[in-house]
Amino acid sequence: GEDVEQSLFLSVREGDSSVINCTYTDSSSTYLYWYKQEPGAGLQLLTYIFSNMDMKQDQRLTVLLNKKDKHLSLRIADTQTGDSAIYFCAENMGRNSGGGADGLTFGKGTHLIIQP
Amino acid sequence: EPEVTQTPSHQVTQMGQEVILRCVPISNHLYFYWYRQILGQKVEFLVSFYNNEISEKSEIFDDQFSVERPDGSNFTLKIRSTKLEDSAMYFCASSKGETQYFGPGTRLLVL
Numbered sequence: 001g002e003d004v005e006q007s008l009f010l011s012v013r014e015g016d017s018s019v020i021n022c023t024y025t026d027s028s029s030t031y032l033y034w035y036k037q038e039p040g041a042g043l044q045l046l047t048y049i050f051s052n053m054d055m056k057q058d059q060r061l062t063v064l065l066n067k068k069d070k071h072l073s074l075r076i077a078d079t080q081t082g083d084s085a086i087y088f089c090a091e092n093m094g095r096n097s098g099g100g101a102d103g104l105t106f107g108k109g110t111h112l113i114i115q116p
Numbered sequence: 117e118p119e120v121t122q123t124p125s126h127q128v129t130q131m132g133q134e135v136i137l138r139c140v141p142i143s144n145h146l147y148f149y150w151y152r153q154i155l156g157q158k159v160e161f162l163v164s165f166y167n168n169e170i171s172e173k174s175e176i177f178d179d180q181f182s183v184e185r186p187d188g189s190n191f192t193l194k195i196r197s198t199k200l201e202d203s204a205m206y207f208c209a210s211s212k213g214e215t216q217y218f219g220p221g222t223r224l225l226v227l
Contacts, residue, residue, distance in 0.1 A: 031214050042120075042207060043159070043218040050214075088159065092214070101147060101171035103161030104216060 004107035006089050011113040018076040020110045022089030025070060029091040032065060033104065034074045037086045046074070046087075076112075084114045118142045120219035122208050128225045129198055137193045137222045139208030148191045149209040149216060150183065152176070159207065165191065198226045 003025045012018045024032070033048040049056045049063045049072075056063045062075040076083055086109040092102045121140045129135050141148050150162040163173040165183055180202075182194045191210075195202055203226045209216040 033215075035218070042220040043209075045215060045217060048215060090159075101164045101166050103149065103151075103164055103172055103174065104159075105161065106159040108158050 004089055004091055004105050006087075006107035006110045008108065009111045009113065011115060012079050013115045014079060014081060016079055018074075018079045018083065018112055020074045020076075020087050020089075020112065022072045022074075022107055023070055024072065024089070024091045024105075026091055026105070027067075027070065030102075031092040032063075032072050033088075033090040033092075034061075034063065035088040035090060035106075037088065037109065039085075043088065079112075079114055081114050081116075084112055086111050120208055120210055120217055122206075122219040122222050124222060125220065126223045126225070128227065131200055131226055132197050135195050135198055135224065137195075137206050137208075137224070139191045139193075139210075139219055140189050141191055141208065141210030142217060143189070145210035145212050145217075147171075147211045147213070147216075148183075148185070149211075150193045151207045151209065151218075152204040153207065153221075154201075154204045162193070195224075198224075200226050202226050 006022045030051050034046045035043040036046050037043050047058050047061050049065050060077045064073045088109045089107040090104040123138045148165045151159050153159045161174050162177045164171045180196050184192050205221045205223050207221045208219045
């Protein structure tokens with residue numbers, strides 16, 4: 001079955017880059033996502049990447065996808081205190097050919113802790 | 117910017133009672149979803165809904181659960197007879213296709 005794994009905590013200094021890693025098992029995933037959850041809030045879509053892409057950049061965010069190793073990463077440049085949150089990796093289950101009906105499989109989330 | 121809304125934000129109920137969680141998806145979206153997150157655990161997919169019917173459901177979504185789009189704007193999740201283990205945060209989401217946008221969640225506590 002599908003599974004998504006992430007490390008639980010990442011601590012970085014303010015101003016440094018953060019790299020959050022994720023591995024997934026379902027090779028039929030068509031899209032992979034990063035969501036952000038701040039305390040007491042819902043899941044905010046940060047960015048996503050189509051499975052035939054290697055990289056996507058959006059301002060301070062860079063997503064790298066290694067499809068061979070089923071490895072996804074999110075790099076946040078110049079990490080700020082406002083980036084402190086839980087970051088979830090998710091894959092589209094792909095059972096409906098990547099269409100809108102597909103549910104997402106989430107990892108447990110990585111707590112990003114910012115040190116001043 | 118349009119967003120998914122959910123009511124109530126918190127719900128406390130007694131075991132065995134029925135609860136209805138409500139969601140208003142983004143207005144031009146076509147696909148609707150429910151997920152749950154038990155405290156300290158992963159966000160888990162429950163069900164997806166399209167064209168007035170269930171498209172996909174997980175093994176969690178058993179006969180105790182049902183979904184409905186009673187009018188053009190609301191999307192509801194009903195739990196017929198709540199169990200203690202139904203205590204969780206329930207998220208609604210909607211999409212036009214590949215990107216799902218989540219609501220703030222309803223925290224359900226079953227006593």
